Amino acid sequence: MADLFDRPVHLKAYLTGRCTKCKHYNEVMTHDYGNLPYRELEDQMDRTNHSIHPIMCKKCGAGYPPQHLVYRDVDRKEDVVRVQIDYSSPVDPETSAAMTEGHDRRYDIFKEYEREFWAAYTGFALEDWRAAVGELLRSEIEAGCSALGITPGEWRTEQQARKDMSTRFKTDADRSAFWQAANHEFITDEILNIGAMGWPPELLVKRYGSRRTRFAIMYFPIAEALETLRTRYIGQLFRKEKGDNAFLLRRIGQLTEDMQKQAVRANQLIRKVDEQKHEIAGLQDKVGVANAKIASLSNQQPAEERNKDDIRRIRELKSFVGELLAELRAIRPDEPEDIGESPMLDESGTDGADTPTTDLSILEGKTVAIIGGYRSRRDNGDYPCEITTHDGRKHDPDFYTALQQADIIVVLTRFISHASMWEARTVAAQEDKPIYYAQEINIRSILNTVVQK
Structure with missing residues (x-):
């Protein structure tokens, strides 16, 4: 194991996914860990928070949310880990910081509760010693024998080694010492060093067996901020549980599965x-x-x-x-675009400019619809034309009535959404009506602009 952990690995992290516009697959490198020994690389991965930001498609130029975070071994040219990015339940910065802090303190936490954990873990094994030994790997059995100074037997198979160990020890003390020595790799390398933020429950079950994997994940001491992860892992491990607590554990598993399905649907909806x-x-x-x-x-x-x-x-x-x-x-989504409040139009005779007032008589008998503001009074004032207004925030019947009845349409570009602007432009094009764009809110200044253009 020492050679494996000391081997240098060159790892890079990528944001990947297919473009939501043209479906082209893109990858963007987000972090280069460099060429580091495995143990140091593992520590760097624990401490690196990757910023999830939109990918710019190399084919069409559109920006879109990435689907996966991929860790790639550069030398071997293979993906080590591919993590699907979950947009359904983003973790707030305070919770994320607490989880990271708890992960960094995992060695201190384990040291504080190490004796209690090993006592409970060996007690669990002693309750059904044959079943417990039945999950040990041959390499673990040999490591346990070596730690206790026991000469390994002439075992042809892993099953023979397990059978020998299930009957060799006569006292609980000997069994407890052997169990702790044999499980050193499992508890230290797979549970403690990786930490709750990176436990892969299903992979651990395949390699180390379901009974001890379940116990370790349920009872291993971790920070309070990481308990939600433990609940999720329990849901994955006990979907088909039978026994005294079967109903409760199956319910946790069912809820976990439902949450995963909802997360998948939420991510699909976002795309x-x-x-x-x-x-x-x-x-x-x-x-x-x-x-x-x-x-x-x-x-x-x-x-x-x-x-x-x-x-x-x-x-x-x-x-x-x-x-x-x-x-x-x-x-088009039903939600309105994020625009400011529509202004009340200025009814004063001038906008304060020093330029002479334009003759507005050319507008006599016309109806001018101003989209993007509202008036404080209903009378027409002293304008030669009829003035109608609409704030443009909703495409209700009044909005379309104002556009249809108008001879001239004026759009206040600072105060309406793109959708309302396109609606106004389309009606103007279909009905051959002149349309003008203004930024000021003084009615006489707006009319001056219309006449001058």
Whole structure:
């Protein structure tokens, strides 16, 4: 074992996963541990917290959440560990720090309770000595004999060694001493050195047997902050338990399995949401291109002079925009975008600028819809046109009524979401209505901008 732990290993950690937009597989190195002996490398892995951040796809350039954290042996060109990243229940920094601190203190904690643990562990073995010895490996039996100065027998098989040890000792004291010596590798290297944060219960059961693996995981002294991990491991180990506490242990196993399934579903949902974000962005780009083409065709010549081909193309593009918008509405999340509160529009006669007031008579008889703010009064003031407003935060009937009844649409870009802006642009393109974009909130200043443009 000494040679194995002293062997240098060059390990690198990677964030990996398929792009949620184009499905291309990407890997990004997040940490290089260098070429270290196994024991030192193990300590470095314990102390390294990897930052989980989006991967930028090398093929399409989209950012997306990674799926796995992979530890790779550079020299052997093989993955040592592949850990699925769980986004369903993120650990807060305070809990994470407590778990790390508990993991670092595992040697001190074990030293404090070492005598009690070994007493309980040997007592467990003595209750059914034959079954306990039946889980020992031949190498463990030989190590136990060597520690007690016993000459190993001429065993042809591991089973013969186990049978010999089950009948050789006559006193509980001898059995206890042998049991502790034979289990030194299991308890020290697999349970203590690795620590609760890295225990692999199913692998330990395969190598060391279910009975002693269960006992060690259930009773090994660990920090209080790591007890949630112990509960999870118990759920994995006792799914099909039979005995006095069968119902309770099976229930823990069932709850653990349900939590794992929910975590899988949550991670799948997170990737689905990310996929939909890329899909929405793509559809919005298409809507923008279609609107630009419509505007270009609309400005080429007066409507009465358009030829039949241009009219047909405009109609087709408008229909295309309508279909894209319908699809965009269907997949767009219900939650509103994170935008600020809509402002109350300024009703004063001027915005405070020194420039002369523009003649607004050209707007007489028109209806101007301002999207992104609201008014404090309902009368129309002293404007030559009708003013209607909507904050744009919800696409309710009033929102679409304001757009449909308007002769001119004005969008306050600082105070509405991208979704509302696209809705306004689409209605303007479909209905051949002029649309303007403003940042100020003074109504007269907004109207001045419209007239000047």
